[in-house]
Amino acid sequence: MKNQMQWEEAKAFCETLTAEEDALTREMVARLADKRSLWTMAVLAEADAPLRFSRIIEQVKGVSQKSLTKSLRGLERDGLVTRAVFAEVPSRVEYALTLLGLELLEQVAPLWMWVAGSVGAFYRARRAFDRR
Amino acid sequence: MKNQMQWEEAKAFCETLTAEEDALTREMVARLADKRSLWTMAVLAEADAPLRFSRIIEQVKGVSQKSLTKSLRGLERDGLVTRAVFAEVPSRVEYALTLLGLELLEQVAPLWMWVAGSVGAFYRARRAFDRR
DNA sequence: CCGTATCCAAGCCGATACTG
DNA sequence: CAGTATCGGCTTGGATACGG
Numbered sequence: 212m213k214n215q216m217q218w219e220e221a222k223a224f225c226e227t228l229t230a231e232e233d234a235l236t237r238e239m240v241a242r243l244a245d246k247r248s249l250w251t252m253a254v255l256a257e258a259d260a261p262l263r264f265s266r267i268i269e270q271v272k273g274v275s276q277k278s279l280t281k282s283l284r285g286l287e288r289d290g291l292v293t294r295a296v297f298a299e300v301p302s303r304v305e306y307a308l309t310l311l312g313l314e315l316l317e318q319v320a321p322l323w324m325w326v327a328g329s330v331g332a333f334y335r336a337r338r339a340f341d342r343r
Numbered sequence: 344m345k346n347q348m349q350w351e352e353a354k355a356f357c358e359t360l361t362a363e364e365d366a367l368t369r370e371m372v373a374r375l376a377d378k379r380s381l382w383t384m385a386v387l388a389e390a391d392a393p394l395r396f397s398r399i400i401e402q403v404k405g406v407s408q409k410s411l412t413k414s415l416r417g418l419e420r421d422g423l424v425t426r427a428v429f430a431e432v433p434s435r436v437e438y439a440l441t442l443l444g445l446e447l448l449e450q451v452a453p454l455w456m457w458v459a460g461s462v463g464a465f466y467r468a469r470r471a472f473d474r475r
Numbered sequence: 476c477c478g479t480a481t482c483c484a485a486g487c488c489g490a491t492a493c494t495g
Numbered sequence: 496c497a498g499t500a501t502c503g504g505c506t507t508g509g510a511t512a513c514g515g
Binding site: 476477478479480481482483484485486487488489490491492493494495 | 496497498499500501502503504505506507508509510511512513514515
Binding site for chain 1: 349350352353354356357360364365367368369371372373374375376377378381385388389419420421422443445446447448449450451452453454455456457458459460461462464465466467468469471472473
């Protein structure tokens, strides 16, 4: 039951947070579900170099300019990516992952791996459930 | 750079998934962002015993009957909680966390802890951004 | 007690058109 | 090139009322 303790530990730690901190924590976790934000960060991580807006939108397939802009603004606001504007014509804007952003990705990786590895279990559960 | 490798490893592993598996993985990760689902599971984990619908709705503050029902159905469908109906009047329904559900919570714990511990960094980033 | 059905307000997102 | 502005469809979620 050492695993259970890990969860309890997390719960206990969260109790020490102020309401504002707790809200912010939830907001950050919620970002993970926002497919686009996570995917955008992954693209930047993979490139391992600053990317222009147009390069990113190519790789995050299906995203609209508006949504990508919004995602990037949010990521920038929370210190997960940087935004550098170059005074050229035509204009050039480069985005890059921050250290904090990379750390977040690293934290997500094990969970993502576990979910991906357990996908069979979820699939079977659904099959069983849907059969009634 | 061993941390970076962890992320790359996850990316590589995801490449081996079928489109359907990948979609399901994303769906499961998305569930984590659904505040209510995670919170509901946490309540069940804390109770460490089956809970009635009405007990749960008391602890997941602010949730409507409709939303909680929807969350529980989703969790049940994916094998994260069980639902037991007792033929009594008035009717009684008990929900409990499955082993899979507990495992999921355990996987989430480290990430959640990291985010909670980094909340100061996010807060400072926002302050700096908003001052501009 | 537990769940469903309906209505309604708010927010998301893509498409499109326009600006520096 | 990298946005902003606007519109319209779609989904989400609370409130309420009702049924099993």
